[in-house]
Amino acid sequence: MLEEASQAIEAFRAGFPMAFLAVVPVIFMVMSPIAVVDAAHEFTVYRMQQYDLQGNSYGCRSSLVNAEARTIHSSSYARKCVLIRSSELTHTKYLEVVDGGPSAIVVLLCGNMSNGQIQNFIEMENELLSTDSSIPVYFANEDQELNNVYDRVTHSTKVESSSALQAMVDAATSVGYQLVTVGAASKSMPDHSIVNIEGFLPGLGIEDQLPTVAVVAHSDSFGVAPYLSYGANSDASGVVVLLELARVLGKLYRNSRTHPKHNVLFLLSGGGKFNYQGTRRWIEEALDNSASSSIDNPSSALLSSASLVLCLEGLALDGTNSLRMHVSKPPAKGTVADALYKNIEKFGGGDVDVSLVHKKIRLSSDSLAWEHERFSIRRLPAVTLSSFENHDHPIRRSIMDRKDKISMETLVKNTAIITESLVSYLYNTTDDNMLNFVSGDYGIQKERMQTWMDFLVASPRPAQALHVDHPVVTALEAELNKHTKGVHKQAFKADKRDPDFMFYDGLVLQMSASIVRSAAFDLYMTGAVAAYLAVIYFLVLKFNGVLSIAKKFNSLPKVKVQ
Amino acid sequence: MTFVHFVNCMALAYAPYVVTYKSSILSEYNTLMKIAFAGIIYMLTQLGKMLTLATFFPTLEPSQPGNINVISEMLKTTVDLADLAGIYFIINRTIGKPELKVLISGVGWSGAQVLFSHILSFWFGARGLEFSWKYIQMAIDANITLVHVIAISALVWIWTRNDLNRSLLPMVTTLLLLSVYRDLIVEIIVQSFALNPWILLLIKGVFTFSVAFLSLQFYLGLVEAS
Incomplete structure (x- = not known):
């Protein structure tokens, strides 16, 4: 063999240039194009939250997955990627799985979960967010192919083999799935900015000397997986109410006959779910501005003279008929908050259940309960209007806070009450039928609110996504610009040396599920191939025998003899 | 799959x-x-x-899976008659015993x-992560190809012989044509009955071994x- 090879090489060397030129291009042309591998099943996975806030780390710390799939019905999870259906998932189950030492967890979100299961899931979600997880946790929307993967994995890993033979057969025939994420490990995003959008309506007279009312809602959403959180109730509903207020008030302020002697500030804050970072920054800037003489940002400077800050959140809660005013300390008689509360009671008392909820600020706590507490800390009079009875309602931080869980009727009703109460306060009137809020230009436009709600919940709005040029941000800015003055975006980053907050990327990834076989399968295959080759070897070696057998069948006419 | 799988496929094929x-x-x-x-x-x-195909059949659409364009495939396969010419050339240029001629052209041609x-x-697919029977099937197909090309070489050699009984010539010619159009015929059968790749391999094998x-x-x- 070696000699022959060297002869061949010698022959090539002798006629090198010609042979080379003739053969090499031909080899390239004749080689068939590379057959692309059958695409493995690919699906989108959404990673669990990962962020640092005020020096603490939250969520899952890693993002890379390369492990074989198991389900919760499998016997062991060690160093495997565990698939769990959201309908089967509870917090105890989750802890049980984590104890098994898996390398990753993928939760399949079922489309049809019962109310009880959703309740369980929401509670589990909040538990999950409160604990630090070192393994990657992913969420994926269930589809037919993923269901197939799940069923096959369950089938092939569940059965305990009864006999040794059965075990050998199982090892050879079992089909596994290798789950691999495409992409690099998650990195921090130190340059990610949080965006506030503000606008204002100057009152009649000298702005600086007029009382100011600020209306605030945060625009971001939150959930266990950022890119699955739509935040319909918390806080798309607040944003929609704010936009409607801006429209009605904008109309009133433009007419010189109905120009009230109050300034109104509007703020759509960013990073609201991260301890109200946007609001905090905005207050700091506003108070700094009012202190310094050089005022480059007149609108927010008005904040220091605010008579009331009105925060809006969760105003479309389905199945409740109540509007609550959350305060950090009960409003004293004669304050604006008190006046507004009386108005709300007056206008909404018949329809809805209006009540005052008092909750002291817990400074020892890691996070603030409500957005108004940011203002209350700075001794600004602030309240939050919400349908939520208390701040730890789990849906406020859940991916289940979706469009189908809100009620537009409630939202419209609440908007009417709030608008009416606020307008009534601005004009300091007690006349019940001062403005017609049912129809006409000043009426609440249900279609418009519906359109805005649809737009806001059409795509996830986590703080990690809402950068300066995000479509939602630009649309909100354009809309505020239509109705108010001095609209501008305030984008800010975390401090480089001592960041208050830090986000991480790699929150949406592609995961591929490839069919794999066990090592035993390879072994058996090698055995089969070797046996086959042995048969071929003997057939070729004893080809004369084969020929003699073949001859017996030979009945064809013989060759003519010449 | 693993490297062992790649080795298995290579061994089975080569x-x-x-x-x-x-x-x-x-x-x-x-x-x-030789x-x-x-x-x-x-x-x-x-x-x-390839040059012929590119020159004379430039606009032929590739047939979609599940719906083969029989006429265009027929024309394309007809170009494969050139294979017979190539094998004829090899047999003509080889000196030696008849079995040597047949084996050299058969093994050389099918090997290439x-x-x-x-x-x-094999290199890109069988070593990839995803397991597929495709590569095992490909390897078995390589075995069938060996028998197929040796059979064609034998037929071409028989066809060139002057001492062949003239009455057998049409049969030999038919067998040659069948061999050339083998892939197309098998493909049509598989398409019309919607058979799986294993059956395709089986039909190919039976066809080849009969010829x-x-x-x-x-x-x-x-x-x-x-």
Whole structure:
């Protein structure tokens, strides 16, 4: 063999240039194009939250997955990627799985979960967010192919083999799935900015000397997986109410006959779910501005003279008929908050259940309960209007806070009450039928609110996504610009040396599920191939025998003899 | 899959060629160069076929899976008749015993074919993460190709013989044509009955072995007589 090879090489060397030129291009042309591998099943996975806030780390710390799939019905999870259906998932189950030492967890979100299961899931979600997880946790929307993967994995890993033979057969025939994420490990995003959008309506007279009312809602959403959180109730509903207020008030302020002697500030804050970072920054800037003489940002400077800050959140809660005013300390008689509360009671008392909820600020706590507490800390009079009875309602931080869980009727009703109460306060009137809020230009436009709600919940709005040029941000800015003055975006980053907050990327990834076989399968295959080759070897070696057998069948006419 | 899987596929596909070479008269007569020559003729023939296809059938649409365009596939397969010319050329240029001629052209031709059309698929596919039976099937197909091309070579050799009984010539010609159109025929059968790849392989195998058996009979008849 070696000699022959060297002869061949010698022959090539002798006629090198010609042979080379003739053969090499031909080899390239004749080689068939590379057959692309059958695409493995690919699906989108959404990673669990990962962020640092005020020096603490939250969520899952890693993002890379390369492990074989198991389900919760499998016997062991060690160093495997565990698939769990959201309908089967509870917090105890989750802890049980984590104890098994898996390398990753993928939760399949079922489309049809019962109310009880959703309740369980929401509670589990909040538990999950409160604990630090070192393994990657992913969420994926269930589809037919993923269901197939799940069923096959369950089938092939569940059965305990009864006999040794059965075990050998199982090892050879079992089909596994290798789950691999495409992409690099998650990195921090130190340059990610949080965006506030503000606008204002100057009152009649000298702005600086007029009382100011600020209306605030945060625009971001939150959930266990950022890119699955739509935040319909918390806080798309607040944003929609704010936009409607801006429209009605904008109309009133433009007419010189109905120009009230109050300034109104509007703020759509960013990073609201991260301890109200946007609001905090905005207050700091506003108070700094009012202190310094050089005022480059007149609108927010008005904040220091605010008579009331009105925060809006969760105003479309389905199945409740109540509007609550959350305060950090009960409003004293004669304050604006008190006046507004009386108005709300007056206008909404018949329809809805209006009540005052008092909750002291817990400074020892890691996070603030409500957005108004940011203002209350700075001794600004602030309240939050919400349908939520208390701040730890789990849906406020859940991916289940979706469009189908809100009620537009409630939202419209609440908007009417709030608008009416606020307008009534601005004009300091007690006349019940001062403005017609049912129809006409000043009426609440249900279609418009519906359109805005649809737009806001059409795509996830986590703080990690809402950068300066995000479509939602630009649309909100354009809309505020239509109705108010001095609209501008305030984008800010975390401090480089001592960041208050830090986000991480790699929150949406592609995961591929490839069919794999066990090592035993390879072994058996090698055995089969070797046996086959042995048969071929003997057939070729004893080809004369084969020929003699073949001859017996030979009945064809013989060759003519010449 | 694993590297072992790749090795398995390679062994299944190429070891029969090595076995055939080592344990037949090919190694006794030291014919490696001639086999390499047959391989080069294979390449040149394929090049010629490609140029012909590109020149004369430029607008033929590739047929979609599940719906093959029989006429265009027929025309394309007709170009494969050039393979017969290539094999004829190799047999003509080889001096020696008839079985040597047939084996050199058969092993050289099919070896080159299998080498060029499968090795990259094995390298990129069988080593990939995803397991697929496709590569095992490809490897078995390589075995069938060996028998197929040896049978064609035998038929071509028989066809060139003057001492062949004239009454057998139409049968030999029919068998040659059947061999050339084998892939198309099998494809049509599989498409019309929506069969899976394993059945396709089985039909191919049965078809090839039937043709091979018949050509062996003709060959033996001729060799015995001379």
